[in-house]
Amino acid sequence: SNQFCDAGIGYGESACGVSASTSPSKILIKGGTVVNAHGEEKADVYVGNGIIIAVKPNIKVNDEVTVLDATGKFVMPGGIDPHTHLAFEFMNTETVDDFFSGQAAALAGGTTMHIDFVIPVNGSLTAGFEAYAKKAKKSCMDHGFHMAITKWDEVVAKEMEIMVKEKGINSFKFFMAYKGALMINDELLLEGFKKCKSLGALAMVHAENGDAVYEGQKRMIELGITGPEGHTLSRPPLLEGEATARAIRLAGFVNTPLYVVHVMSIDAVEEIARARKTGQRVIGEPIAAGLALDGSRVWDPDFVTAAKYVMSPPLRASGHNKALQAALSTGVLQLVGTDHCSFNSTQKALGIDDFRKIPNGVNGIEERMHLVWDIMVESGQISVTDYVRVTSTECARIFNIYPRKGAILPGSDADIIILNPNSSVEISAESHHSRSDTNVYEGRKGKGKVEVTIAGGRIVWENDELKVVPGSGKYVELPPFGSLFNGIDKLDAMYLSSLQAPVKRFKSAA
Ligand code: URP
Ligand code: ZN
Ligand code: ZN
Ligand code: ZN
Secondary structure, three states: OOOOOOOOOOOOOOOOOOOOOOOOOOEEEEEEEEEEOOEEEEEEEEEEOOEEEEEEOOOOOOOOOEEEEOOOOEEEEOEEEEEEOOOOEEOOEEOOOOOOHHHHHHHHOOEEEEEEEEOOEOOEHHHHHHHHHHHHHHOOOEEEEEEEEOOOOHHHHHHHHHHHHHOOOOEEEEEOOOOOOOOOOHHHHHHHHHHHHHHOOEEEEEOOOHHHHHHHHHHHHHOOOOOHHHHHHHOOHHHHHHHHHHHHHHHHHHOOOEEEOOOOOHHHHHHHHHHHHOOOOEEEOOEHHHHHOOHHHHHOOOHHHHHOOOOOOOOOOOOHHHHHHHHHHHOOOOOOEOOEOOOOHHHHHHHOOOHHHOOOOEOOOOOHHHHHHHHHHHOOOOOHHHHHHHHHHHHHHHOOOOOOOOOOOOOOEOOEEEEEEEEEEEOOOOOOOOOOOOOOOOOOEEEEEEEEEEEOOEEEEEOOEEOOOOOOOOEOOOOOOOHHHOOHHHHHHHHHHHOOOOOOOOOOOO
16 A cells, blocks of 8 residues: 555645654765766765755764765765646646645655646636646645747747746747647747747757647547557657657757657657757657557557556657667767656546547656666666766756756755665555556566655655655746857857858849
């Protein structure tokens, strides 16, 4: 049963023995291997007032300090999940995990910050921001926001500026899929990219050709394929490759950096690799599910099993996941998200007669750190320092909050995990902390276990026990003009000077 609370999510002093400490204390982490993206060292870490005070060998302290023994273990920055959907109203329902349960799950899995997607309300960014600020009031973990752009006019353009300059948003997501709902066209994409560039905000895309997906869905329904496999068959990798290529080319045309979310296929990876080779600033984000799973389970005869794997872009045929791992290990892809968007089996059953009505999304916020460790580090594909980079540091850098986040350095926020490489985990809906009754990684075992999570200087996860306080999570403002924008102005100037002076033409007599 659930170690957090059998009756779902509880907090504070509760029947299941979860206690909530309200003030951050002083903590000394002794004897571990401290890992940053830039290197590792044997050192102690001293924490106070929610901040890392010192990182060096043999720290001696006199005052009241909680001492944690990390001998034989790795002390690393808490994970930052760049891609989540908590309390997301989508496809006629709302995700089961909200800003408390989703974050509690995250903390139990070693993630100490996430960036969620604000969805505008009737096209209003301001109303969307207010709605999400309200949803996030119960937060027990630090969080930031991206914002989706779902329509275009002068008001939206002005609101984007307000979001960046006053609300701490430095990234906007454009959906090239979900026709009739969130999808936008190329004209809007270009307008949006131009606006992002002028504000120093990062343009993000969900890259699938929405018009073709719509056509593919009709094709499947006409063929009588109404089950979950119809979802996968209606939106093949080539539609992801096409949209990825189009978004990359349009971002290149505007000369603004681009972030491709949930890269799921070889087709998309190849487009990103090609663009990066030419020097274009394109970031590719695989998600935990894309690395760990393939899409074969949507053919499972049991609807509940099949439907839990339905997400967009779909989990692909076996082989794509291996290619995504390789791309991550060679730097073609840079950081791992989850797209945590959890629906329970009752919600998934909205599409029992029609795959088009199955709410799209899989879990992962609690599992990501363990999966990436097991799949990428334990297998020998990446180093421990690269692990820190792809699960934490790169996200902090891209969204311009490094080294406050993403580092074990004096002055950084005390968001820290202790990972025991010799321990192991087994994933199950029985023991996870999400509110969902299913888990796409059900039964999966892996080496490496996050034994302690410290968030904002508090020990929130220890001995398989969560101690989380609603309202203790801070909203982290993300400043514009991160390092991806360095030199963009110079490239623009070079482009302009490369254009020939206007050609002089004379009217010729007829
Ligand atoms: O299926 C998915 N990915 N659901 C979440 C929404 C999105 O497209 O990111
Ligand atoms: Zn309990
Ligand atoms: Zn998406
Ligand atoms: Zn998403």
